[in-house]
Amino acid sequence: MARAPGLSIRLKLALSYAGFLMLAGVLVLGVVWVYLVRNVPDGRAPRAPGGPPFAGQEFLLRGFVSAVGTALVFLLVFGLLGGWILAGHMLAPLTRITDATRAAANGSLAHRIRLEGSNDEFRELADAFDAMLARLEAHVAEQRRFAANASHELRTPLAITRTLLDVARNDPGQDPGELVDRLHTVNTRAINLTEALLVLSRADQRTFVRRPVDLSLLAEEAIETLLPLAEKRGVTIDNSGEIATASGSPALLLQMTTNLLHNAIVHNLPDKGTVSIETGVGPGTVVLTVENTGEVLSPQWVSTLTEPFQRGSERIRHDHAGVGLGLAIVKRITDVHDGSLTILPRPAGGLRIAVRLPAPPPPRT
Known part of the structure; x- marks a missing residue:
């Protein structure tokens, strides 16, 4: 100006x-x-x-x-x-x-004021500015890592598609049905990755309209959607809890619940695994908890699960391994709803994930 x-x-x-x-x-x-x-x-x-x-x-x-x-x-x-x-x-x-x-x-963004002396208005402003710079630096670094990982993940299916097409062109006698199946699998993975990136982008914008949303109903809807996958993998789902009304976007909160349940089903025991999903109400908050059986995981590795594209070696080889954005999307949706996400390894194996969201204020009389 x-x-x-x-x-x-x-x-x-x-x-x-x-x-x-x-x-x-x-x-x-x-x-x-x-x-x-x-x-x-x-x-x-x-x-x-x-x-x-x-x-x-x-x-x-x-x-x-x-x-x-x-x-x-x-x-x-x-x-x-x-x-x-x-x-x-x-x-x-x-x-x-x-x-x-x-x-x-x-x-x-690495520069800091670090104003010395006793506390006054200028020092409060300087400390707030330093904190803002630290958050901006961390956010920019995260975005750069995310962009690099996204580019790598998007490049992988494209490179596989080109390799399959080169092989088919050099080998006219190859079975076209097998080629189509493999191309379909690779293309599906690319589409899933793109859709996950779009969801992650929309979650960061905070442009949604907040409405009362019952997490127990979202859990039932997610179970109905993923029940065929659970039955195919031999996973039993146990749903319990009470009405837990949060304030937010129904679409984003459903995506969050579905991702949590999908993650619990896919990363479970090979046979006779269990998933427990529960909703509850606390002082000023509502809680959605998802527990699953599975491998014994270290706390250090669990702390990295909300990083985009973070997957273990077993997950990458899995047929339903996804694109490594499931819990990253859950974390972003939780953040934009002013909530908190807690991920803990279970001593017997598997994870316990709890999402706490602010309860809407009581209606005025």
């Missing part, structure tokens, strides 16, 4: 300080003047050399006004000089904040 040039804050503060000092000086000298006028007798004062004698108050007027003028000039100069120095000292932290802002605008 183009702005007209104006006075600097430092000069404005110096002028304000000098003006206040002048006003205080005028008031003090005015009080002294009134006091002297009221208390000096109106007698004859000594005659000046070569002149006639004059009254005492007239003598006071001539001598005092001259001294007042000198004092006011001194106060003006002292106020301007002192105000300039004090304003510079007080605004020094603001200069550091401005320099850090310009550095961040030029792409240097």
Whole structure:
């Protein structure tokens, strides 16, 4: 935005300080003047050399006004000089904040102000700015990793498709049915990855309209959708809990619930696995909990599961391994709904995942 040039804050503060000092000086000298006028007798004062004698108050007027003028000039100069120095000292932290802002605008997010000294308004602003820079730096680094991983994941099915087509062109006798099946599998994976990326992008925008959503109904809908997959893999689903009403996007929260249940079904025991999904209500929150049997997992590896494209070696070889965005999408949807996501390994194997969302405020009577 183009702005007209104006006075600097430092000069404005110096002028304000000098003006206040002048006003205080005028008031003090005015009080002294009134006091002297009221208390000096109106007698004859000594005659000046070569002149006639004059009254005492007239003598006071001539001598005092001259001294007042000198004092006011001194106060003006002292106020301007002192105000300039004090304003510079007080605004020094603001200069550091401005320099850090310009550095961040030029792409240097690693710069920090780290303003020392006791806590005041400027230091609170500097600390808040440092925290914002830290979050921005982490977000940019995450986006760069995400872009690199997404490019790699999207490149993989395209490279496989090109290889299959090259083989088919060089081997005319190959069974076309087998080629079509393999191309269909690769293409399906690419479509699933693209759709997951779109869901992840929409979850970050926070443009949805919040509505009351019962998580227990979403759990029933997700179970109905994924029941054929669970039966195919021999996984038993146990659903329990109570009505748990959250506030948010029904579509995104259904996607979150479906991803949690799909993750629990796919990454389970090879046979006779179980999944438990439960909804509950806590103080000011609603909770959706999904537990599943499976391999024994280390806490260090579990802490990385919400990173995009994070999969274990066993998951990559699986026929339903997905694209590595299931729990990343769950984490983003939870964040945009101001909730929290907890992922813990079960001692006997598998995971326990709990999503806590704020409960909507009670209706006004």
